Amino acid sequence: MPKIQEILKGAAAIAKGMSVTIQEMMNPIITDDYPDAPPVFQERYRGLHVLQRDDNGLEKCVACFLCSAACPVQCIYIEAADNTEQERISGGERYAAVYNIDYSRCIFCGYCVEACPTDAITHGHGFELASFNTSTLIYRKEQLLAPLPEGATGKVKLDHPVAVGDGGH
Amino acid sequence: MANMVTLTIDGKPVTVPAGTLVIDAAKQAGIDIPAFCYYEGFSVQAACRMCLVEVEKMPKLQPSCALPAAEGMVVHTETPKVVEARKSTIEFLLTNHPLDCPVCDKGGECELQDMTFRYGLGESQFLEIKHHADEKQWSPLVFYDPARCILCYRCIRVCDEGLGVAALGLSYRGVSAEIIPNKGDHLECDECGWCIDVCPVGALTSGTYRYKSRPWEMNYVPAICTHCSNGCKTTLSVRNGEIIRSNNRDRSGINGEFLCVKGRFGFDFVHNEERLQSPLIRKDGKLEPVSWSEALKFVVSRVRETIERNGKFAVIGSTRTTNEENFYLQKFARQGLRTNNIDHHRSGDVITLVDALAGRTDALATVGDLYTCDAALVLGADLAQQHPLLAYQLRANWRHHRSPVFVVTPGPVREDQYAARSLRAEAGGEVERLEELREELKARQNLVVLYGASVKGEAVRRLVAFGDSLGIPVKYVCLVDYVNSRGAVDMGLLPHLGPGYKPVEIPGMHLDAMMAAPDLDVIWVAGANPLEGGREFASKNAFVIVHELFLTETAQRADVVLPSMSLYEKNGTVTNVCGEVQRTKAGPKVMGTKSDLDILGLLAAQLGFDIGIPSQEKVLDEIRRTVRGYNVPLPVLATGGAAQAAVLNGNVPVDAQPEQVRPSGDTLFTSGTLGKYSKRLAQLMEAPGRLFQP
Ligand code: SF4
Ligand code: SF4
Ligand code: SF4
Ligand code: SF4
Ligand code: SF4
Ligand code: FES
Numbered sequence: 001m002p003k004i005q006e007i008l009k010g011a012a013a014i015a016k017g018m019s020v021t022i023q024e025m026m027n028p029i030i031t032d033d034y035p036d037a038p039p040v041f042q043e044r045y046r047g048l049h050v051l052q053r054d055d056n057g058l059e060k061c062v063a064c065f066l067c068s069a070a071c072p073v074q075c076i077y078i079e080a081a082d083n084t085e086q087e088r089i090s091g092g093e094r095y096a097a098v099y100n101i102d103y104s105r106c107i108f109c110g111y112c113v114e115a116c117p118t119d120a121i122t123h124g125h126g127f128e129l130a131s132f133n134t135s136t137l138i139y140r141k142e143q144l145l146a147p148l149p150e151g152a153t154g155k156v157k158l159d160h161p162v163a164v165g166d167g168g169h
Numbered sequence: 170m171a172n173m174v175t176l177t178i179d180g181k182p183v184t185v186p187a188g189t190l191v192i193d194a195a196k197q198a199g200i201d202i203p204a205f206c207y208y209e210g211f212s213v214q215a216a217c218r219m220c221l222v223e224v225e226k227m228p229k230l231q232p233s234c235a236l237p238a239a240e241g242m243v244v245h246t247e248t249p250k251v252v253e254a255r256k257s258t259i260e261f262l263l264t265n266h267p268l269d270c271p272v273c274d275k276g277g278e279c280e281l282q283d284m285t286f287r288y289g290l291g292e293s294q295f296l297e298i299k300h301h302a303d304e305k306q307w308s309p310l311v312f313y314d315p316a317r318c319i320l321c322y323r324c325i326r327v328c329d330e331g332l333g334v335a336a337l338g339l340s341y342r343g344v345s346a347e348i349i350p351n352k353g354d355h356l357e358c359d360e361c362g363w364c365i366d367v368c369p370v371g372a373l374t375s376g377t378y379r380y381k382s383r384p385w386e387m388n389y390v391p392a393i394c395t396h397c398s399n400g401c402k403t404t405l406s407v408r409n410g411e412i413i414r415s416n417n418r419d420r421s422g423i424n425g426e427f428l429c430v431k432g433r434f435g436f437d438f439v440h441n442e443e444r445l446q447s448p449l450i451r452k453d454g455k456l457e458p459v460s461w462s463e464a465l466k467f468v469v470s471r472v473r474e475t476i477e478r479n480g481k482f483a484v485i486g487s488t489r490t491t492n493e494e495n496f497y498l499q500k501f502a503r504q505g506l507r508t509n510n511i512d513h514h515r516s517g518d519v520i521t522l523v524d525a526l527a528g529r530t531d532a533l534a535t536v537g538d539l540y541t542c543d544a545a546l547v548l549g550a551d552l553a554q555q556h557p558l559l560a561y562q563l564r565a566n567w568r569h570h571r572s573p574v575f576v577v578t579p580g581p582v583r584e585d586q587y588a589a590r591s592l593r594a595e596a597g598g599e600v601e602r603l604e605e606l607r608e609e610l611k612a613r614q615n616l617v618v619l620y621g622a623s624v625k626g627e628a629v630r631r632l633v634a635f636g637d638s639l640g641i642p643v644k645y646v647c648l649v650d651y652v653n654s655r656g657a658v659d660m661g662l663l664p665h666l667g668p669g670y671k672p673v674e675i676p677g678m679h680l681d682a683m684m685a686a687p688d689l690d691v692i693w694v695a696g697a698n699p700l701e702g703g704r705e706f707a708s709k710n711a712f713v714i715v716h717e718l719f720l721t722e723t724a725q726r727a728d729v730v731l732p733s734m735s736l737y738e739k740n741g742t743v744t745n746v747c748g749e750v751q752r753t754k755a756g757p758k759v760m761g762t763k764s765d766l767d768i769l770g771l772l773a774a775q776l777g778f779d780i781g782i783p784s785q786e787k788v789l790d791e792i793r794r795t796v797r798g799y800n801v802p803l804p805v806l807a808t809g810g811a812a813q814a815a816v817l818n819g820n821v822p823v824d825a826q827p828e829q830v831r832p833s834g835d836t837l838f839t840s841g842t843l844g845k846y847s848k849r850l851a852q853l854m855e856a857p858g859r860l861f862q863p
Contacts, residue, residue: 064271065383079409082380092272094380117271 041125046108048126049101051144052119054091057152059145060120061099062092067112067121075105076112092118099141104134176242183238191233191244192220202246203255203284205262205369206321207234210565211330214322217262219284221254222246230254255288263293265300265344266370267316275371277384278418281319300344307356309852310376310434311365315347318372324348324364331427333553333564333586334358348372359837360430360853361557366416367426377434377849378414382406387413390756391421391809393743394432395489395736396840398516398649399424399536399558400745401432402809405737405756412436412737412757423536423749423811429557431840431850436737438846439757443719445732446761456720456730461763468729469775471712472691476506480690483683483711484511486662487696487765488651489843491741492750493788494765495653495660496668496796497780498695501769503667505778506693509677513662514697516650516833518625520658520825523670525633526645527820534617534644535747535813540566542644543614544589546606547576548599548632550621550648551860553583554836556746559619559646560584575610577602579623580861596623603635615642622648626827649746650833651841652736656744659796659816669797670821679829695765696733698723698842716765721842732762735843739764740785742806749811750801836860 032039041047052060063080079098089095112121131137172187176194183198190213192202205217215235222233225243230251233244245251262281270276302315320339325348329335336358340349350356365373387406394401394415402422406414415436420426448464449456459467475482484502486495502511526532539545539562552560560583566572573589576582577599585591590609594602599620610616618636620629629647636643649655661668665676678686684699689708694715700706700722706713715727724730736743737756744750763771770783781791793800801812833841836858838850850856 062272063380064276065386066271069383069385080380080382092269094272 045125046110046113046123048103048124048129048139049112049144050122050124050146051099051141052122052146053149053152055149055152056091057148058088059090059095060118061096061116062090062118062120063094063096063099064117066115066117070111070115071106072109072111073105073107075102076100077102096141099144101139101144103129103137103139174238174240174242176238176240176244178244179246185238187238189238191222191224191231191236191238191242194238195233195244195246200246202233203287204234205280205284205319206323208323208326208367210569211323211326214326217319217321218258219255221251221258223248223251252288255284256290259285259289260293260295262319263289264295264297265316266319267299267301269317272380273317273371274374274379275317275368279371280369302345302347305354306376307350307354308358308360308376308854309849310360310362310430311350311356312374312376312379313348313350314372314374317370318348319370320346320348321369323367323369324373327363327367328358330568331363331561331564332359332361333583337364357855359553359557360434360855361428362416362430362433363427366418366433375414375434377437378406381413382408388756390754391752392737392756393652393745393751393753394428395652395843396431396435397429397556397558397835398651398654398746399556400652400743400747400749400751400811401428401558402751403428403432405436407756410757412439421809422751423745424558424561427558427561429837430853431837431844431847434849435840435844435847437849438718438843439735439737439759441719441846441848443846444759444762445717445719445724445730446759448732449724449727449730451728456725456727464729464731465771465775468714468731468772471728472506472772472776475690475712481686481688482506482508482510482691482693483678483686483689484508484693485680485683485695485697485699486511486513486657487716488513488516488649488654488657489736490653490657490696490765491736491739491743491753491785492653492656492660492792492799493741493785494695494769495657495662496792497766497769497783497788499661499668500780501773501778502693503673504780505773505776506691509664509673509675510683510689511662511677512664512680512683512829513657514651514654514680514699514833515658515826515830516654517620517622517647518629518825518827518830519647519649519655520663520666520670520821520823521626521629521827522633522645522647523816524821524825525630526817529817530815531642532644532817533748533813534619534646535749536562536745536811538617538644538747539563539646541570542566542617543572544610544616545572545574546610546616546618547574547578547582547584548618548620549578549594549596549623550619551578551580551582551836552619554858554860555621555650556619556648557837559648559746573609573613575606577606578861581863582861597628599624600628600631600635603632607635607639611639611641613641615644617644617646619646619648622650622830622832625830626825646747650835652745653743655746655748656742656750659744659748659799659814660792665823665826666821668792668795669799669818670816671797672821672823676823679826681829694723694727695769700726701842716768718762719842719846731768733768734759734762734764738762739766741766742789744814745811748814748816750799750806750814751811752806752809834860 068076077100081097175184185194204220206214220233221230223245304314325337336351387408390405401424447458577592579596689711692711698721713727715724716733717724798815805812838856838858
């Protein structure tokens with residue numbers, strides 16, 4: 001007697017399980033076909049950083065070091081320099097002559113993006129960072145910069161020039 | 170003791186001398202009242218209204234920076250009314266402030282930023298477009314951004330009251346008001362950069378540090394300025410092994426916040442591209458770079474061979490190396506090379522003074538004494554040019570205590586501005602004029618006498634006799650020129666005196682004799698430039714070993730050049746013009762260089778000289794044990810203090826050789842050979858400057 005009951009119980013369990021499976025087979029597929037097809041990201045996905053430019057193509061980063069101060073793993077390294085009349089790199093008075101992010105340490109927490117007063121650093125959607133050589137994981141400014149906007153040269157005259165020279169001397 | 174009053178600040182009773190400002194009384198009680206225009210040690214401005222406090226029985230809020238404490242006063246510093254007032258003050262200050270903190274150099278150490286965080290509202294009621302004025306460059310070192318200026322007048326006051334330069338003033342009115350430099354569009358001044366440091370906001374910025382870094386990004390190293398003998402403490406800001414700023418905002422050390430142009434900006438020689446980074450050996454008449462081991466081996470073989478054939482050595486020491494290095498060098502010469510032919514460039518007659526004051530205590534003034542003494546007498550020195558810190562101290566003493574200063578100099582000096590009497594006398598004839606000052610000096614409680622290189626030999630003795638005849642306590646300062654000139658004398662870089670002024674049995678040759686001797690076999694120059702200005706060693710065939718930072722005239726004559734470190738790159742102690750011993754710490758490292766102590770230590774080991782372990786602590790320990798007067802308390806050194814060495818202790822029974830004393834003639838903008846490698850100093854329009862000029 002108990003045996004028959006056990007068999008029936010088992011069959012019911014299997015049927016229940018299979019019903020979920022069969023139901024799911026009817027639903028549309030939600031996983032990505034990566035790497036055969038490009039993955040789809042949520043807008044807010046935190047991937048490889050992008051250093052943004054303004055409409056004139058100037059770099060938005062003014063080398064304020066706030067991102068590197070906010071970074072919990074201290075993986076951002078910056079060297080600042082000032083814009084001159086001859087060569088203007090950023091919208092502010094100073095710009096980042098060197099801007100490195102060490103992706104062997106970055107935890108993609110987004111604090112740097114949060115800290116940036118000029119919205120210069122943002123998370124892009126790049127994620128294919130794997131490498132057999134960790135030294136390639138330090139990304140330089142040139143690798144992080146957004147491309148120049150259509151038609152912009154990235155060269156603009158200063159509106160308030162400061163002659164960095166002799167100061168009357 | 171002055172009249173004391175007791176007042177209550179935030180419920181705490183505080184007792185202070187009558188006349189103390191409430192803001193200072195609060196500080197004494199550990200209560201910090203925010204302030205912009207108030208600056209300790211300078212006149213009251215009461216311009217910013219940030220320091221308002223509530224005082225019971227007074228109808229309105231009071232500016233605590235202008236309110237003298239009174240008996241029974243009850244002060245509240247953080248009531249809702251006060252906080253409301255401060256918020257409004259900040260809102261006003263921010264009406265035209267550009268709020269460009271991300272690019273502003275002051276960000277992170279800005280007083281306005283701090284206060285905005287503490288009290289500021291997140292929004293402003295002012296919707297008008299902000300008034301803007303363009304940034305200006307006043308000199309290679311000073312930039313001014315009027316938009317950021319909050320008109321606190323601090324810069325004006327330090328320059329005028331503190332230094333007596335008065336290069337800054339105010340022009341225009343209302344929102345257009347801005348600070349204007351003395352030449353309208355540019356500055357001609359001491360270029361000390363103190364105005365930049367005291368600026369509470371980023372209105373004044375430094376041409377050298379501008380846009381380079383952020384305060385939290387740097388390592389801070391407590392060092393002693395390597396230029397003049399005043400021995401100012403400076404905090405080096407180091408990033409990536411490079412010094413990018415030098416200042417002393419924490420006011421530690423004998424100089425407080427004071428630094429002259431050399432201390433604040435003259436550090437760039439460290440990273441000059443001409444720095445030697447590899448030893449050089451003369452091969453076929455040309456200096457060629459070689460490895461350290463090859464260079465040392467070469468030196469060892471030549472020195473050993475010279476010792477074996479009883480050859481003649483001469484050693485010239487440095488005025489910029491540490492006490493430990495100087496002590497070790499004289500040991501190396503005396504015990505290792507077995508010669509007393511050792512000397513250095515002497516720039517003041519310390520030896521005669523120490524002899525003339527034998528048996529006394531408390532007869533040598535400290536830098537602090539210059540601020541507290543009742544009168545000061547300056548002989549034969551252009552203090553503001555040659556000894557900026559001492560000049561500043563005397564001026565502060567006059568400002569705060571009305572202590573008179575008397576000067577006897579060959580030409581006009583800045584001290585004339587406020588001196589009680591200024592006499593002009595030929596260099597060397599200063600002491601003859603003293604009788605004219607006798608009555609005035611006698612009337613003072615005590616006196617500090619500072620004398621330059623023109624007073625030497627017998628004149629020093631006559632000076633001390635004059636001091637004795639006044640019947641008041643007199644202290645002396647012998648003005649020497651370089652950062653460790655005094656230490657070089659105390660450590661026995663002298664042919665006839667060992668460390669602590671102990672006479673040696675058989676005196677060796679002094680500097681002039683070494684230069685003129687035709688038969689020297691080895692000349693060892695550890696960080697000096699005796700061939701400056703085209704001079705030559707009479708010993709044409711001598712083997713010359715030079716420790717240097719740069720390929721100086723002397724290094725060009727050398728057979729071996731060993732690249733050494735500057736004072737900013739090593740640990741050790743130095744002794745300033747007043748005999749105060751201070752510790753300096755290593756900041757950046759320049760690749761390929763070694764400290765003079767390391768160089769001598771390595772050579773001593775290879776040559777088999779048994780002269781002790783060449784470690785800075787070990788040598789300092791030996792100095793403290795064996796050198797007269799140098800048993801300075803370690804805790805004082807360790808905490809960044811200055812301990813005066815008690816070198817007065819019995820007669821110095823030798824000829825002081827006053828003819829060997831030669832002033833370097835450096836001004837505010839020059840610094841011997843080292844100064845030539847500071848591009849920043851050279852670039853100034855005020856450089857090289859002149860002594861005893863109006
Ligand atoms: S995402 Fe986080 S860990 Fe990565 S750089 Fe930004 S702050 Fe640093
Ligand atoms: S990315 Fe943004 S936060 Fe980082 S330095 Fe540049 S401006 Fe500052
Ligand atoms: S640099 Fe010194 S001397 Fe020149 S204006 Fe500033 S405080 Fe005055
Ligand atoms: S420049 Fe700086 S120190 Fe001078 S008045 Fe303006 S805010 Fe004050
Ligand atoms: S006064 Fe002398 S020790 Fe002080 S900063 Fe100037 S050069 Fe250096
Ligand atoms: S600090 Fe008192 S008014 Fe400015």
